[in-house]
Amino acid sequence: MGHWWERNILEPGKLPLLLALTAFVVTFLVTRVITRLIRAGKGPFGNVKAGGLHIHHVVPGVVLTIVGGFGAVASDRHGAGGAVAAVLFGMGAGLVLDEFALILHLDDVYWSEEGRKSVEAVVLTAALVGLLLAGFSPFGVNDLSAAELQDRGTVIANIGVNFLFSLIALGKGKARLAILGVIVPLIAFVGAVRLARPGSLWARRFYGRRPRARAKAALRAYRHDRRWARPRRRLQDWIGGKPDSGSVRLSGRR
Template identity: 80%
Template sequence: MGHWLHRNIVEPGKLPLLLALAAFVLTFLITRVITRLIRAGKGPFGNVKAGGVHIHHVVPGVVLTVTGGFGAVASARHGFGSAVFAVVFGMGAGLVLDEFALILHLDDVYWSEEGRKSVEVVVLTAALVGLMLAGFSPFGVNDMTQEELRDRGSVISTVGVNFLFALLVLSKGKGRMAIFSVIVPVIGLIGVVRLARPGSFWARRFYRRRPRARARSTLRAYHHDRRWAGPRRRLQDWIGGKPDPVPTLPLERR
């Protein structure tokens, strides 16, 4: 284990990235545990207030992120300082992205359906950083040989093609696939070949006069969402907690 860690993490200079990822995931998990305890009225924890204002944990998260980011830039690439600032940055990022939905909606939607976006963003971020840590460089440049890497034209063309694939996948309404296609180009190729989601830019532009394509796109999206909506929601509830039920308005008496 020690030999593997030194050869694959320490020697290539990926230790700060590993520390940042570990701090990011642990901070998010610990934060979710604390907020769920506060929600249930258990434990010694409570909301932080100053002058009657509820201080969300995105505030210290921003402070830690800025401190860790600027500290990492100012410090040397290797050494104790870079490791410390990597941990600080990971902790700050975990606190900020845990309340990503609040920033997006500019409202306290932490325990609502909209709050699920925070869990999605955290899982997606951890997965992307994990891919980078495992050796996948953006745009698939790591798949090229040393001779190809010396040829700047090959690198530029590879980046351009993969970026075009990502844009095409995004235009088809597949945001997650577009993000992962930047790291793993074959995902972009799959997304380009498959049908676009209904309502996407691609569907509005190219399926407008193709009723069969529109029907197939709608049917495929329906089956996909029906198949994965339940497992995805259960996973999000297990990680971040189940949202509050939406109150139903009473029917007016006739």
């Protein structure tokens, strides 16, 4: 284990990335627990206000992201300064993306249906950073043997092919499959070979003169959404909390 840690985390300089990802996930989870307690009226927590103005946690998140980002650029990634900057950046990114929907809609949609976009943004970001962390890098590792270089080159080639499948899936309007497919190759392949979603770039380009293909794609998309909408909503509710019922946007609520 120590040899793997040295070769794949310390030597390539991935420790700051690991610290940033850990801080990102922990900050998001702690923030969601606190906001759900505030919403339920439990615990010692409350909304932060200054002169009657509600200070959203995206504000300190932006500050931490700026401090951590510039600190990372100015410091050595192998030193203590880089580690501290990575933690600050991860914490700031967690706070910012937890209110991604607020930034997107320029409205307090935290507990509305639109607020689910924040959870999706956090999950997808964590997945992509996890991919970068887990991936083999042929650079920054000393004294690699020919076999190790070949193995790492094979991995990189496979990632490149898988990335191509993910781009096709994205063009077919399957953003979630495209992003998750970067991590799990089979998902990207499935998204690439199946019919495109109606209205996607692929459908407009290749289904324009094929009415049967358009109809089949629409039927497949309807059945897919009907089958997976409820499980996806349950997972989002479990992670981020259930939105307020009967409301799309509730300004000023936490």
